[in-house]
Amino acid sequence: MAETATSPTAIAWVPRGAWSGSTRAGSFGAEGVSGIIATLLGGFGLATLIAGTGGASSLSQAVERRLGIVLPATPRIVRGQTHDAIWSGPEQWLLRAASRDGWSALLGELAAHAAVSEQSDARAALRLSGSQVRKVLAKGVMLDLHPAAFAVGDAALTSIAHVGVQLWRLPDGPDGPVFEILVARSMAGSFWSWFSASAAEFGCTVTAG
Amino acid sequence: MRITCPHCGARDAQEFSYLGAADPKRPDGMAASAAAMAEYVYQRDNPAGRHRELWYHGAGCHAWLVVTRDTRTHAIAAVEVAKARKAGAAAKVGAKA
Numbered sequence: 001m002a003e004t005a006t007s008p009t010a011i012a013w014v015p016r017g018a019w020s021g022s023t024r025a026g027s028f029g030a031e032g033v034s035g036i037i038a039t040l041l042g043g044f045g046l047a048t049l050i051a052g053t054g055g056a057s058s059l060s061q062a063v064e065r066r067l068g069i070v071l072p073a074t075p076r077i078v079r080g081q082t083h084d085a086i087w088s089g090p091e092q093w094l095l096r097a098a099s100r101d102g103w104s105a106l107l108g109e110l111a112a113h114a115a116v117s118e119q120s121d122a123r124a125a126l127r128l129s130g131s132q133v134r135k136v137l138a139k140g141v142m143l144d145l146h147p148a149a150f151a152v153g154d155a156a157l158t159s160i161a162h163v164g165v166q167l168w169r170l171p172d173g174p175d176g177p178v179f180e181i182l183v184a185r186s187m188a189g190s191f192w193s194w195f196s197a198s199a200a201e202f203g204c205t206v207t208a209g
Numbered sequence: 210m211r212i213t214c215p216h217c218g219a220r221d222a223q224e225f226s227y228l229g230a231a232d233p234k235r236p237d238g239m240a241a242s243a244a245a246m247a248e249y250v251y252q253r254d255n256p257a258g259r260h261r262e263l264w265y266h267g268a269g270c271h272a273w274l275v276v277t278r279d280t281r282t283h284a285i286a287a288v289e290v291a292k293a294r295k296a297g298a299a300a301k302v303g304a305k306a
Contacts, residue, residue, distance in 0.1 A: 075217060089270040090216055090290070142221045157217065158224065159268040 017208075018043045018124035020183045022192040027205045035132030035202030037175050038100075038195070039209040041125035045097035046182075047107055048088065050115040056091045059113040065096070066109065075155045077168040079092065086155050088169060094166070094182075116172060124188035126195075129175040132202040139198040141167070147177075161194035163187045210281045215290050216270040219304045224268035231261040231291070232247070256280055263291060 010033040027034060049071075051059045062069045069080040071093050074175075077086045079151045095110075097103055100120065109118050128136070134145055139159035144150060155168035163183055170178040183191045210222040230253055236245045257280055264274045273291035278284070 090272055090292075142224070157269045158220070164268060 009041045017194070018121065018188050019126075021064065022124075022189045023196070023206055025206050025208050027085060027203070029200030030203035032203060034130060034205040036128065036130040036136055036199045036204040038199070038204055038206045039127040039129075040206065041127055041180070041209045043099065044120065044125065045095075045100045046096050046119045046123060046125075047102040047110075048115075048117045048119055049093045049095055050117075051091040052114070055113060059110070062110060062113045065105065072155075075157070075192060076153050077155045078153075086166065088166065089157065110183075122185050123182045124185050124191070126181045126183075127170075128181065129173055129178045130202070130204075132199075133179060136195070136199045136202065140194055145169075145179075155182050160191065163191045163194070165191070210286075212264060212276060212285060213288055214266050214269060214272070214274065215288055216268065220266070222267060224266060225274075226267050227286045228263035228265065228273075231263045240268070259286065273295055 017040065019042075025040075049059060049063075054178070056071070064070055067080055067083045068083050069078050069083060072078050072087045073085050075086055075087045082098050084096045086096065088094045097106070103120070104118075107118060107203065110116050135147055141158060143156055143158055150156075150169055152169050152171050155166070157164070157166050159165060160181075160183075164187070166182045168180055170180060172178060181191075211219045212222055212225055213219045233249055233253070234240075236249055241249075260280050261275055261277050261278060264276050266272050266274060275287075275289045275291050275294060276285060277287040287288070
């Protein structure tokens with residue numbers, strides 16, 4: 001045989017962020033002070049927890065015992081030291097971990113109480129802040145996000161420009177109101193198309209979180 | 210038109226999909242006559258006024274709802290979770306047995 005190559009071509013598997021095909025750190029839109037700060041989030045653990053009929057209390061107890069957070073019964077986010085629980089429909093929640101350390105083991109434990117589905121790389125997550133954040137969201141969100149109607153910790157499932165989103169409000173930061181938004185990873189490009197067009201007039205700084 | 214989802218609050222109708230009348234009951238399996246089955250599948254009232262109908266909150270919590278709507282004005286008198294109604298019916302059947 002003439003072929004002498006014995007080592008296969010080296011393939012480098014590199015994790016690819018959910019936003020990597022759509023955007024990157026930088027800025028766009030109006031010059032001057034950015035009215036919008038968009039932080040691209042990554043590296044978190046995410047899973048859906050769906051309780052079976054009558055199983056919500058056993059799941060809730062297991063989560064509270066293990067993580068010290070109580071699953072919300074209404075559209076809210078409950079935040080703990082390392083994990084957050086976000087209402088995701090009747091008897092359904094999203095569990096988010098700040099890091100993926102011990103994540104598989106945790107999900108294995110919770111699987112005794114609920115249908116658990118790992119979703120860490122299935123969603124693109126964005127944190128939005130800045131003085132103009134409500135003006136941008138008002139272009140796409142059909143909900144009233146005024147502070148009197150949408151309090152810190154409130155969460156919602158809805159759609160923006162026909163893209164299904166899950167969003168919630170965090171405590172106000174130095175840049176003003178803070179919202180986080182999840183979209184299906186496959187819709188990140190479509191979502192960004194809406195967002196970049198809507199935020200441009202206010203000026204937007206994009207950072208990787 | 211806005212529908213007040215019992216889980217999510219008031220939402221625009223475009224978040225929901227309409228199915229149809231909520232009250233027709235499927236006849237009992239193979240025992241039903243062809244006439245009864247045809248009645249169930251095809252015959253619907255077309256009221257000018259209160260109508261109980263199924264809506265699906267597809268862009269929100271994915272719950273099925275029973276909405277009581279006035280077909281002349283779109284005024285909504287009540288919104289219930291369909292699953293609760295189904296569970297209630299099952300409980301009644303269980304109690305009889």
